[in-house]
Amino acid sequence: MNFTVTTLGSSSAIPTATRNPTSLLVNMNYRYFLVDCGEGTQIQLRRFHFKIQKINHIFISHLHGDHFFGLIGLVSSFHLIGRKDALHLYGSPLLEEIITMQLKATETDLIYPLIFHTVDAEKPQLIYEDEERYVKSFPLKHSIPTTGFLFGEKERPRKMKKSFLATENVPVEEIPKIKAGADYINEAGVIFRNKDITISPPKPKKFAFCSDTAYHEPVIEEIHDVNLLYHEATFKSDLEQVAGEKLHSTAAQAATIAAKAKAGALVIGHFSARYRELDSLLQEAREIFPNTWLAEDGKIFYVRDLQ
Amino acid sequence: MNFTVTTLGSSSAIPTATRNPTSLLVNMNYRYFLVDCGEGTQIQLRRFHFKIQKINHIFISHLHGDHFFGLIGLVSSFHLIGRKDALHLYGSPLLEEIITMQLKATETDLIYPLIFHTVDAEKPQLIYEDEERYVKSFPLKHSIPTTGFLFGEKERPRKMKKSFLATENVPVEEIPKIKAGADYINEAGVIFRNKDITISPPKPKKFAFCSDTAYHEPVIEEIHDVNLLYHEATFKSDLEQVAGEKLHSTAAQAATIAAKAKAGALVIGHFSARYRELDSLLQEAREIFPNTWLAEDGKIFYVRDLQ
Numbered sequence: 001m002n003f004t005v006t007t008l009g010s011s012s013a014i015p016t017a018t019r020n021p022t023s024l025l026v027n028m029n030y031r032y033f034l035v036d037c038g039e040g041t042q043i044q045l046r047r048f049h050f051k052i053q054k055i056n057h058i059f060i061s062h063l064h065g066d067h068f069f070g071l072i073g074l075v076s077s078f079h080l081i082g083r084k085d086a087l088h089l090y091g092s093p094l095l096e097e098i099i100t101m102q103l104k105a106t107e108t109d110l111i112y113p114l115i116f117h118t119v120d121a122e123k124p125q126l127i128y129e130d131e132e133r134y135v136k137s138f139p140l141k142h143s144i145p146t147t148g149f150l151f152g153e154k155e156r157p158r159k160m161k162k163s164f165l166a167t168e169n170v171p172v173e174e175i176p177k178i179k180a181g182a183d184y185i186n187e188a189g190v191i192f193r194n195k196d197i198t199i200s201p202p203k204p205k206k207f208a209f210c211s212d213t214a215y216h217e218p219v220i221e222e223i224h225d226v227n228l229l230y231h232e233a234t235f236k237s238d239l240e241q242v243a244g245e246k247l248h249s250t251a252a253q254a255a256t257i258a259a260k261a262k263a264g265a266l267v268i269g270h271f272s273a274r275y276r277e278l279d280s281l282l283q284e285a286r287e288i289f290p291n292t293w294l295a296e297d298g299k300i301f302y303v304r305d306l307q
Numbered sequence: 308m309n310f311t312v313t314t315l316g317s318s319s320a321i322p323t324a325t326r327n328p329t330s331l332l333v334n335m336n337y338r339y340f341l342v343d344c345g346e347g348t349q350i351q352l353r354r355f356h357f358k359i360q361k362i363n364h365i366f367i368s369h370l371h372g373d374h375f376f377g378l379i380g381l382v383s384s385f386h387l388i389g390r391k392d393a394l395h396l397y398g399s400p401l402l403e404e405i406i407t408m409q410l411k412a413t414e415t416d417l418i419y420p421l422i423f424h425t426v427d428a429e430k431p432q433l434i435y436e437d438e439e440r441y442v443k444s445f446p447l448k449h450s451i452p453t454t455g456f457l458f459g460e461k462e463r464p465r466k467m468k469k470s471f472l473a474t475e476n477v478p479v480e481e482i483p484k485i486k487a488g489a490d491y492i493n494e495a496g497v498i499f500r501n502k503d504i505t506i507s508p509p510k511p512k513k514f515a516f517c518s519d520t521a522y523h524e525p526v527i528e529e530i531h532d533v534n535l536l537y538h539e540a541t542f543k544s545d546l547e548q549v550a551g552e553k554l555h556s557t558a559a560q561a562a563t564i565a566a567k568a569k570a571g572a573l574v575i576g577h578f579s580a581r582y583r584e585l586d587s588l589l590q591e592a593r594e595i596f597p598n599t600w601l602a603e604d605g606k607i608f609y610v611r612d613l614q
Contacts, residue, residue, distance in 0.1 A: 013383075013384075013387050014384050014387055014388060015349060015350050015353065015384075016353060017350075017353040017354045017356070020350060021380075039346055039347060039349070039350070039376075039377060039380040040346060040347035040350050042322060042346070043322050043324075043327060043346070043347050046322065046323060046324040047324045049324070063412060063413055064413060065379065065380060065383045065409075065413050065415075066380075066383075069346075069376075069379055069380045069383070070346060072372065072376055073328075073346040073372060073373075073376045076320075076372045076373075076376075077320075077321050077322075080320050080321055081321060094412050097412065098408070098409060098412050101405070101408055102372075102405060105370060105401050105404065105405050106370055106371060106372050107451060108372075144414060
């Protein structure tokens with residue numbers, strides 16, 4: 001499955017000349033999920049040559065402006081370009097009130113269905129599911145109710161070995177059973193064991209998003225074994241106390257969570273505007289978790305199995 | 308007086324990869340006025356190396372999202388960076404409701420005074436004034452109440468001729484009277500006529516902003532003789548009917564207004580996202596009003612006397 005994460009904004013509350021506020025685009029086999037939607041997200045999407053119409057699901061972690069002030073603009077643009085498909089928004093119950101009020105104030109009577117889904121910030125929850133994928137939310141530790149999100153592939157059926165199909169004339173109705181794990185018995189009564197006639201599917205992959213949050217070990221259970229972890233790293237360790245007070249994390253703390261969760265790779269983001277260069281944050285994280293990368297605006301990360 | 312206009316966004320309702328929604332920064336002798344505040348304006352300001360803290364007055368022409376969705380982000384950033392000075396917002400009475408509601412939803416208790424000034428969209432109005440400058444609003448013709456803005460320098464006192472001050476020992480208290488136009492009589496009873504001992508100050512300059520609006524001749528009276536006119540030109544003339552239906556203007560109509568108002572120069576902007584290249588809009592306008600320029604993002608225009 002093609003599974004990528006594009007970082008659209010890597011700044012914390014205050015944007016800079018080169019870093020937009022938080023937003024990520026998750027592509028799971030050409031189903032597109034937007035995670036957070038800071039101001040300017042729709043412009044970033046266009047800058048990075050993405051057709052905004054492909055987005056049907058938007059997840060908002062919490063109601064600090066740098067994570068959702070771009071949502072009303074995107075919702076309005078969908079209206080102006082004649083969208084017909086439903087748009088699903090997942091987040092705080094207050095989100096509906098904020099968006100609805102602004103649509104009313106701008107006399108916008110949306111021509112497409114806008115469907116709000118309330119996310120419970122108190123406990124882990126399955127919030128989206130289709131035949132191939134699922135999205136779970138889980139609590140983070142921040143100054144207001146905030147959730148992380150886990151994007152996972154579902155277990156896929158086993159694949160038939162071509163060499164077996166070439167030699168045995170298997171009835172079509174038997175194929176799904178074999179793919180689901182059954183053995184096959186041919187007309188002559190010969191038993192073919194499943195493991196000999198099928199190949200294991202790729203291991204399902206997972207991506208987790210954790211922003212904004214203080215260092216919070218309970219998330220480790222929720223994100224264990226993810227192939228890719230995005231974790232906020234607003235500060236360097238010399239400001240660990242400030243990070244604690246503001247309920248944000250340092251680069252070292254993000255790396256510690258990644259290490260304890262046995263993540264495959266770590267992307268850090270949500271950088272304080274005070275940092276002009278980010279190499280020192282990267283180095284700090286890499287000392288604890290070597291496979292760490294910076295969430296620079298426009299950068300694309302593959303979610304893949306490193307084993 | 309240093310009098311410039313920086314265009315921060317030149318797109319109409321839908322932004323493009325290279326054109327942000329509407330916003331302009333007016334610098335009148337280092338007092339900074341922001342006109343409209345589409346999504347991403349604060350990021351544009353930073354991109355063009357402007358210190359956002361210098362802005363104390365923001366004018367919003369109307370409540371279509373592409374003209375104000377960036378306001379809440381800017382208001383929030385001011386709060387986060389510890390602003391103390393009052394911020395004055397001028398626009399529809401609904402603006403206060405929209406901003407206040409979002410501040411409440413994001414649990415933001417602003418640490419600086421935010422002062423709303425209601426602009427009457429029905430008739431011309433003086434909405435700002437200080438010792439050197441004034442701002443007037445005037446009605447435009449659009450689908451919702453919309454105002455244009457006129458930024459003007461006040462008449463300045465006459466300047467004393469240095470050659471006269473070098474030969475006559477003029478008492479200090481006489482200087483302001485002479486600068487205001489009085490003649491001077493010295494101790495010997497010699498009369499010096501004002502026009503012989505003073506120099507005329509530079510002619511006051513004016514900049515007018517007209518977006519969004521259909522072709523609307525009543526504005527000509529309000530913007531007559533402006534040195535620089537910004538007028539929207541959403542469409543080319545082949546879409547004049549669409550422009551009329553949507554209460555927008557064509558490039559030719561913008562140029563016609565500029566010509567009839569005897570403007571010094573014209574900047575066109577608010578381009579429909581359908582136009583990838585803008586030269587044809589520019590040529591269309593220049594056929595009617597040769598001194599026309601494109602409002603590309605980041606471009607700075609001097610407001611000056613071309614006579």
